[in-house]
Amino acid sequence: SQKIEQNSEALNIQEGKTATLTCNYTNYSPAYLQWYRQDPGRGPVFLLLIRENEKEKRKERLKVTFDTTLKQSLFHITASQPADSATYLCAHHGSGNTGKLIFGQGTTLQVKP
């Protein structure tokens, strides 16, 4: 099956540090990956999409990398703030270029002041 795996353990960091979250995929090479943020009691919110021919993508304090050799995407938040505390989900579309999104379990980030 086309699995997508994220570190299920919560990530705790100090305010101002860089948070790095990992997303690994197996049995498939997606054309692109998406990252979402989910706050408790709310639906996921789209953050970034990175294509396989893009090694890196940035949006304000966010940076995503895509390493097709390692089958891995890294999600970085620089100068982290307590407001960045949330669960972050990565997802890919699976084979066949369909609309079906396969999500990882998500990694919960806690930024302490």
Add this chain to the structure above:
Amino acid sequence: DAGVIQSPRHEVTEMGQEVTLRCKPISGHNSLFWYRQTMMRGLELLIYFNNNVPIDDSGMPEDRFSAKMPNASFSTLKIQPSEPRDSAVYFCASSYGYNEQFFGPGTRLTVL
């Protein structure tokens, strides 16, 4: 735009009852997705529609689940009969094509 609208936000019902969840996608979006989220299984796609036509329903757990999209602005997910193991948060999402998806606030379903 108000975003994706789901109703009800919370539903508590008894085992065996019929449950109907409703979704209004963002105007202009042509793809609609129904997801279920639990602590154990995470976020799972149940079914998705493109231009009101069901494309992939392989995630629908069993025949007790059914979904319809009679027009571009409305979809329903029905569970009949409901069981305690159906308790979860159900999300509807919409997109234009196969790009970023916009999620609704979800319906928290509790089946007693």
